[in-house]
Amino acid sequence: MYLKNVYIVMRCMEINTMKLLTGLFFMLLLISCVVQTDKVDDIVNDPVPSLPPVLSVFDTIETDGFLLKWTAVPKVTEYTIYESAVDSDADYTVLDTTGDTLYKKTGLSPNTGKYYKIECVVDGKLLTSKSVRAETAGVLTSTGDITDLTTDAKGILTTFDSTKNKKSPEELIVLTLNLHTYQETAQDEKFDIIVKAIAEYDVDLIAFQECAQKKDSPFIDGSTTIRNDNMAYIITKRLKQYYNLDYDFKWDWAHYGWSVYEEGVAVVSKHPITASQSTWISTSASTSSIISRKAVYSSVTHPDFGRINLFSAHLHWRTTINNDQTIQIQNLQKFVNDNTGDSVATFVCGDFNMQPTEYAPWDEGYNAMTDSGEFIDTFYVYNPAANDMPEQSKYDTVKGDTPGRIDYIFMNKLAQFTVISSQIIFTPAILGTVTDHYGVLTRLEYSGIID
Incomplete structure (x- = not known):
């Protein structure tokens, strides 16, 4: 009986010890969780460290200066520029202070080089950019440099030299380019490469496709349609900032791209836009359908040549024999005919998602533009082998799984211009690629009388 009582007492002590140890374990676990939570709170509440501004140099046409540009730093309202x-x-001495992220340096002699850096203060911490050397006379030594453009004996754009590429007063230059709706790295x-080419090659008229803006971005001041990340807006804004060039644009959108972007087309002009209009060319007018397409038109007044009509369109690709693309090309033609009027030229530009080197009916859209004799393909005029079969890859304006020549600058046959040259640009060899499409650039000479 005594031994039994001793066993019971020892068993009770063992159980109580286990309970005590278990309680201590959970207490320590709770304390550990609280400590870890405090650490997590400290991490979460710690502000993300601000990074210094990244300074670069964008050269300008002038030989007495250049444009400094740098990345914005959150919460900074003033930057100090050192030279x-x-x-x-x-x-280094203080050159100036500004609340902007752009600064144009002028007053230098040709072939003069200096060093620059940017400083700002965030929450009491001084942030300094890496120094960058810049030189006048068009020399660019910062990151983002692109090859200068020059032309060969036939006027083909190879590299750029602004002293050799000045067009004559009788010339007109037209560009079409699909911008790929913010899908580029x-x-x-x-954007800067496109801006540089437009400015230094002195492009008069531009047609953009897949020209987009985010659906929830703020509208620019005074507009209920153009948002602050509209691709045409950014390009024209930089033309003004970098080169002091005034380009105007008209834009409209047809459908959502990737459910995020308002995707559309734009016309851009160096000369005054006096009238503008857009219209649906597809049977669908749903912004949720990728088949939905619009065309945009502007009437441009050239100071020497007179009225020029410019259209930008992006047609849906053909998926079956009987397809909406046929209707879109017919509606585009009607839209063009309704707005041609008394003019010296009409240009219908864009991504047509069709090519002449396909068999019927896949070539139907291209033939509809050219067979009537009303319009000519300006690229084909200068490159008569471009429509030969089998297709030659050197004429492709898009690569990937379905390569082909699908981007065009059509001009009405009665236009008072003749084609000087037409070529594909923004390729790996010429300027570098800027989208999944290459651009088409056509130079023309006015055959009328300039007052």
């Missing part, structure tokens, strides 16, 4: 003849901290740098 030095040598890249030594002791020699390094989009900001590619």
